[in-house]
Amino acid sequence: MGHSQAEKAATRERVLRVTSRKIRAEGVTSPGIAELMSQAGLTHGGFYKHFRSRDDLITQAAAFALAEGTAKMERSARKNERDPRAGLIAAYLGKQHRDVPATGCALVSLGAAAGRGDQRFKEAYESQVRTYLDLIAGLDDETEDARAEAMVTLSALVGAVLMARAVDDQEFSDELLETVTTRLSRHVRGDTTAAT
Template sequence: MGHSQAEKAASRERVLRVAARKVRVEGVSRPGVADLMKEAGLTHGGFYKHFSSRDELITEAAALALSEGSAKMERAARKNVREPRSGLIDSYLAKQHRDSPGTGCALVSLGAAAGRGDEDLKKAYEQQVRAYLDLIAGLGDGSEEARAEAMLTLSALVGAVLMSRAVADPELSDALLTKVADQLRRQE
């Protein structure tokens, strides 16, 4: 790859990373091209060298934001070697995760948008749901019951973080995280 092609690829990657963080925080409808390009250190005029449309950028950024979660979930499960499911629960339902939507799980921030989104966004969201379900079910015995428990666990994790971010009362926000974590741990 030539020098200018490498620079172009690096610039495109930088725009995608900025946009992935922004869609986690603001959703898919808010980030504007001019702001994204400025934050990436590029001019608005250079946008079309990298993407054919804003929709293309947002779809790719959402897919990137979603896919980045797998490695984090795997690391979280490895934190507690004796009880990997507890490690995953503790990490996912941590205040730090709630308070950092820009780097947090995109399943939380993109769920509603994916439900209303185009087929590409739905497929990217589904792919990540399936990856998390496989990971969580794999922490069990691999049975059909383990798969059903994985669905319940993932739904509770995502729902608890979403609601804890959405409520105004800090005590309720904290309780959503701690009480759901307590209940999920009881299932082990």
């Protein structure tokens, strides 16, 4: 790749990174091209060198945001060598993840937009759901129902963070995260005893 092509690729990635954070934090409808390009340190005039339209940018930034989460999920699982699933659950349902949506999991912040989005957006979202399901299922000891358990786990993770971000009462938000963490961890271990 020539120097100018490498620069163009780096610039395009910078715009995608800025946009992916913006849409995770604020949604896909509000950021305009001028604002996004300015935040990437570029002028509005250079936009069409990289993207066909605003919708094209949003779709590509959504795919970028979704894919970015895979490495984070893998790192979270590796933090707890003895129980990788517990490590993943604890990190995903942590207050840091709730409080910083701009760098958080795009399954949470972009779910509704993907449901209303074009085919490419839906395909990117579905691909990430499938990737996470495979990752979570792979943390089990190849149990027969690992995929079903992964679906339950991922659904609870995404739903808990979504609700914890949406409610006004901070204590209730914390309670949602803590309760789902405890219940998911117990469910994964097969422990059906009463809560401690």
